[in-house]
Amino acid sequence: xxxxxxxxxxxxxxxxxxxxxxxxxxxxxxxxxxxxxxxxxxxxxxxxxxxxxxxxxxxxxxxxxxxxxxxxxxxxxxxxxxxxxxxxxxxxxxxxxxxxxxxxxxxxxxxxxxxxxxxxxxxxxxxxxxxxxxxxxxxxxxxxxxxxxxxxxxxxxxxxxxxxxxxxxxxxxxxxxxxxxxxxxxxxxxxxxxxxxxxxxxxxxxxxxxxxxxxxxxxxxxxxxxxxxxxxxxxxxxxxxxxxxxxxxxxxxxxxxxxxxxxxxxxxxxxxxxxxxxxxxxxxxxxxxxxxxxxxxxxxxxxxxxxxxxxxxxxxxxxxxxxxxxxxxxxxxxxxxxxxxxxxxxxxxxxxxxxxxxxxxxxxxxxxxxxxxxxxxxxxxxxxxxxxxxxxxxx
Amino acid sequence: xxxxxxxxxxxxxxxxxxxxxxxxxxxxxxxxxxxxxxxxxxxxxxxxxxxxxxxxxxxxxxxxxxxxxxxxxxxxxxxxxxxxxxxxxxxxxxxxxxxxxxxxxxxxxxxxxxxxxxxxxxxxxxxxxxxxxxxxxxxxxxxxxxxxxxxxxxxxxxxxxxxxxxxxxxxxxxxxxxxxxxxxxxxxxxxxxxxxxxxxxxxxxxxxxxxxxxxxxxxxxxxxxxxxxxxxxxxxxxxxxxxxxxxxxxxxxxxxxxxxxxxxxxxxxxxxxxxxxxxxxxxxxxxxxxxxxxxxxxxxxxxxxxxxxxxxxxxxxxxxxxxxxxxxxxxxxxxxxxxxxxx
Amino acid sequence: xxxxxxxxxxxxxxxxxxxxxxxxxxxxxxxxxxxxxxxxxxxxxxxxxxxxxxxxxxxxxxxxxxxxxxxxxxxxxxxxxxxxxxxxxxxxxxxxxxxxxxxxxxxxxxxxxxxxxxxxxxxxxxxxxxxxxxxxxxxxxxxxxxxxxxxxxxxxxxxxxxxxxxxxxxxxxxxxxxxxxxxxxxxxxxxxxxxxxxxxxxxxxxxxxxxxxxxxxxxxxxxxxxxxxxxxxxxxxxxxxxxxxxxxxxxxxxxxxxxxx
Numbered sequence: 001x002x003x004x005x006x007x008x009x010x011x012x013x014x015x016x017x018x019x020x021x022x023x024x025x026x027x028x029x030x031x032x033x034x035x036x037x038x039x040x041x042x043x044x045x046x047x048x049x050x051x052x053x054x055x056x057x058x059x060x061x062x063x064x065x066x067x068x069x070x071x072x073x074x075x076x077x078x079x080x081x082x083x084x085x086x087x088x089x090x091x092x093x094x095x096x097x098x099x100x101x102x103x104x105x106x107x108x109x110x111x112x113x114x115x116x117x118x119x120x121x122x123x124x125x126x127x128x129x130x131x132x133x134x135x136x137x138x139x140x141x142x143x144x145x146x147x148x149x150x151x152x153x154x155x156x157x158x159x160x161x162x163x164x165x166x167x168x169x170x171x172x173x174x175x176x177x178x179x180x181x182x183x184x185x186x187x188x189x190x191x192x193x194x195x196x197x198x199x200x201x202x203x204x205x206x207x208x209x210x211x212x213x214x215x216x217x218x219x220x221x222x223x224x225x226x227x228x229x230x231x232x233x234x235x236x237x238x239x240x241x242x243x244x245x246x247x248x249x250x251x252x253x254x255x256x257x258x259x260x261x262x263x264x265x266x267x268x269x270x271x272x273x274x275x276x277x278x279x280x281x282x283x284x285x286x287x288x289x290x291x292x293x294x295x296x297x298x299x300x301x302x303x304x305x306x307x308x309x310x311x312x313x314x315x316x317x318x319x320x321x322x323x324x325x326x327x328x329x330x331x332x333x334x335x336x337x338x339x340x341x342x343x344x345x346x347x348x349x350x351x352x353x354x355x356x357x358x359x360x361x362x363x364x365x366x367x368x369x370x371x372x373x374x375x376x377x378x379x380x381x382x383x384x385x386x387x388x389x390x391x392x393x394x395x
Numbered sequence: 396x397x398x399x400x401x402x403x404x405x406x407x408x409x410x411x412x413x414x415x416x417x418x419x420x421x422x423x424x425x426x427x428x429x430x431x432x433x434x435x436x437x438x439x440x441x442x443x444x445x446x447x448x449x450x451x452x453x454x455x456x457x458x459x460x461x462x463x464x465x466x467x468x469x470x471x472x473x474x475x476x477x478x479x480x481x482x483x484x485x486x487x488x489x490x491x492x493x494x495x496x497x498x499x500x501x502x503x504x505x506x507x508x509x510x511x512x513x514x515x516x517x518x519x520x521x522x523x524x525x526x527x528x529x530x531x532x533x534x535x536x537x538x539x540x541x542x543x544x545x546x547x548x549x550x551x552x553x554x555x556x557x558x559x560x561x562x563x564x565x566x567x568x569x570x571x572x573x574x575x576x577x578x579x580x581x582x583x584x585x586x587x588x589x590x591x592x593x594x595x596x597x598x599x600x601x602x603x604x605x606x607x608x609x610x611x612x613x614x615x616x617x618x619x620x621x622x623x624x625x626x627x628x629x630x631x632x633x634x635x636x637x638x639x640x641x642x643x644x645x646x647x648x649x650x651x652x653x654x655x656x657x658x659x660x661x662x663x664x665x666x667x668x669x670x671x672x673x674x675x676x677x678x679x680x681x682x683x684x685x686x687x688x689x690x691x692x693x694x695x696x697x698x699x700x701x702x703x704x705x706x707x708x709x710x711x712x713x714x715x716x717x718x719x720x721x722x723x724x725x726x727x728x729x730x731x732x733x734x735x736x737x738x
Numbered sequence: 739x740x741x742x743x744x745x746x747x748x749x750x751x752x753x754x755x756x757x758x759x760x761x762x763x764x765x766x767x768x769x770x771x772x773x774x775x776x777x778x779x780x781x782x783x784x785x786x787x788x789x790x791x792x793x794x795x796x797x798x799x800x801x802x803x804x805x806x807x808x809x810x811x812x813x814x815x816x817x818x819x820x821x822x823x824x825x826x827x828x829x830x831x832x833x834x835x836x837x838x839x840x841x842x843x844x845x846x847x848x849x850x851x852x853x854x855x856x857x858x859x860x861x862x863x864x865x866x867x868x869x870x871x872x873x874x875x876x877x878x879x880x881x882x883x884x885x886x887x888x889x890x891x892x893x894x895x896x897x898x899x900x901x902x903x904x905x906x907x908x909x910x911x912x913x914x915x916x917x918x919x920x921x922x923x924x925x926x927x928x929x930x931x932x933x934x935x936x937x938x939x940x941x942x943x944x945x946x947x948x949x950x951x952x953x954x955x956x957x958x959x960x961x962x963x964x965x966x967x968x969x970x971x972x973x974x975x976x977x978x979x980x981x982x983x984x985x986x987x988x989x990x991x992x993x994x995x996x997x998x999x
Contacts, residue, residue, distance in 0.1 A: 018822030033856035086488030222936035330845020453947035
């Protein structure tokens with residue numbers, strides 16, 4: 001430990017002075033935005049603020065007569081300016097298709113509708129449909145779980161308990177797909193990376209330097225560039241298909257891209273160095289004398305590897321595999337360029353919600369779930385590493 | 396340490412580049428050949444006649460930028476060309492200026508679909524399908540053929556979204572264009588559209604940029620693909636063996652709109668007159684094979700140009716894309732589409 | 739037998755890692771506009787095309803500008819954080835490290851959504867400043883780690899020698915500790931630059947058409963149309979990475995020899 005870490009009063013003060021700026025910037029530019037994602041996934045004020053009167057009426061429960069509800073709704077909708085009308089209509093339409101035109105027409109004509117249920121129904125009979133009222137009732141409070149409900153497919157039933165509606169499990173299936181792809185990529189990177197890591201640690205010096213250089217070059221080449229290479233290679237009329245046809249292995253081009261195969265190949269390539277480097281670091285600490293000792297006791301090469309080397313290198317496999325797994329959960333660019341609609345991971349849908357439908361609520365809810373998953377894994381992973389690193393445990 | 400001396404210098408240089416400047420008349424367009432043609436047909440004549448300097452930028456679609464402008468009050472565009480649903484949504488949320496049609500010239504010459512509360516329809520875009528005429532000398536003729544793998548085997552390219560694809564599917568199933576939205580408005584109609592799509596699902600390849608279908612068709616990666624008429628016609632003019640099918644295509648209209656509180660609002664309103672003028676629209680359609688909204692233009696064009704445009708006879712059996720339908724149903728149908736496409 | 743398996747798997751994995759780029763990048767010089775072998779001839783035509791197109795050249799300039807700004811900010815944040823963190827107690831150091839390193843492990847899509855929302859609210863969306871700040875946050879962890887590592891590796895004897903000659907704490911820090919930690923700062927700066935230069939996801943959400951960076955232009959080009967110019971840009975990005983690695987290697991060697999003497 002450097003003497004810089006003396007715990008003197010002066011040291012503490014200096015640390016504080018030095019840390020003020022980076023901490024302030026991190027909080028303002030990084031932590032606050034991350035926090036805003038969490039609040040955005042629950043925040044429903046854009047809707048709840050538009051229904052102050054209706055919230056009061058609905059709070060009265062059974063005492064609220066239909067006329068009271070109609071009057072409150074008409075007064076709330078009538079109080080909106082043009083911009084608020086548009087926004088309210090768009091947000092409510094995310095819940096039920098067609099709600100938009102009903103809200104717009106009612107709010108634009110609110111001044112002409114007498115404050116009774118009868119008059120409201122006379123204006124537009126669609127208000128008879130209880131679904132519309134239920135959606136508004138769910139959205140009059142400033143905090144709403146509706147995005148998480150949609151993300152998990154769990155809906156509150158009439159009795160308040162949650163149930164999984166048929167066909168609403170799309171995001172659950174996407175999360176499952178994300179996990180499966182991440183696991184497959186992890187397995188592939190570990191399998192392909194192990195010999196390379198072994199090579200760096202055990203091959204003659206010239207070879208090991210060469211392998212290491214290739215690994216590092218690959219590591220520092222941008223993910224997008226490496227994905228580009230695969231897009232070019234896997235094209236229907238690309239290098240691999242031309243080669244396969246010329247060799248007579250296939251007679252017409254095989255579909256290699258825009259499917260799961262393309263995603264797995266490209267992601268494995270992109271993440272391979274992340275698996276190799278930790279394995280390599282662990283393997284370098286395994287003394288060669290152990291293998292020699294084992295062989296001198298009569299064990300064969302394969303047996304020595306399986307019984308002496310492999311168990312000791314497993315820690316590197318766990319670290320490397322864990323790194324790849326966690327990184328691949330959040331992948332976006334590579335699957336977006338090499339996969340079809342059935343191969344996109346959670347990130348793609350998050351991006352889609354922001355870019356295509358401006359639905360920040362859903363994007364945030366899915367982001368929070370992805371972030372939560374990664375943080376949970378990191379904690380488990382950190383604990384596992386700590387446990388494995390504890391002296392006495394390895395023996 | 397040199398680096399430490401360099402640091403403040405770099406920071407100042409970098410930050411000064413972001414300072415806000417007083418700006419010229421700014422037009423946001425879709426970029427590419429489309430915007431090149433607009434520059435020649437509209438921007439330059441307008442700027443010359445007004446003695447105005449203009450700058451251009453690229454619009455990525457959607458309302459995100461326009462919402463930011465409205466919220467921060469820093470309106471960085473004066474004019475933008477956008478699609479129908481975005482125009483309607485933005486208009487309802489007050490993101491665009493409301494137009495005073497009494498002062499806009501040429502209203503009586505415009506197609507009725509081009510007249511909006513906040514926008515002036517300017518460009519008619521054809522959405523249909525195309526095929527490689529080298530692959531199918533006796534080509535597919537209509538949507539039923541597009542969905543018929545037995546008669547025309549091979550991969551199909553479609554855009555990865557429900558809009559238009561559901562309409563195509565229903566037309567393939569025999570629903571006449573004028574009844575499409577009535578049928579699609581019912582749950583059974585939506586099921587029927589997806590059932591048609593199921594027939595070709597195994598052979599689908601999804602595109603998201605308009606240039607992809609052209610590339611794929613030219614390279615024979617797909618046998619047929621939905622596409623914008625402009626892209627296909629342009630590629631065909633360059634000598635690629637592509638044929639666009641006009642039968643039962645869908646057309647939609649891109650419109651000019653003025654972001655709310657744009658600094659050059661007055662100039663932008665005058666631009667709309669230039670955009671409506673028949674001779675300017677004729678010039679645009681000569682450069683870019685998209686259709687005019689001014690009904691006089693077709694008469695001004697040579698027949699070989701008119702034959703390639705979504706106008707006149709080419710749109711007689713076409714369907715006009717319903718903005719209200721898609722504004723109401725987009726969220727729900729996109730979710731169903733994603734669900735379907737990923738299974 | 740076991741040797742065959744070993745060498746076989748080694749060569750297989752190594753080819754998988756190296757061949758894709760080795761095969762694809764030379765196509766930047768192919769006269770044909772199709773990206774396949776055999777090459778028809780050698781040309782710089784596609785390079786000329788890239789440097790003649792405003793979309794690519796402005797993206798290159800934007801990337802350099804953003805990466806420089808992000809690098810400066812990241813060195814400032816990460817360097818101060820590391821020098822501060824090393825002066826604190828053990829627990830505080832662990833917590834600070836977790837905080838300052840976290841942008842490395844949080845999925846970039848999540849960070850991108852957070853930045854896009856927050857910068858949009860602050861009226862910064864599309865500006866160079868928003869890109870620089872965001873990339874600085876992504877680069878700062880690497881500066882933090884490399885500075886922290888170099889500070890930890892310092893020889894306490896040097897500081898003590900300076901102290902025994904009467905140098906004040908601040909003086910010692912400026913003239914003894916900092917110069918010795920300089921390689922850490924420099925390596926960190928390089929890391930931060932390359933991180934920003936290669937970053938796609940966050941830039942996709944923050945860049946306006948005017949502030950588009952090179953990776954964004956490449957991403958858009960890939961979805962638009964596969965042509966040799968795409969490979970040219972990929973090659974240029976790889977060369978930047980290669981140069982970066984060479985500089986890093988050279989610095990490591992220099993530090994190692996200067997420590998020994």
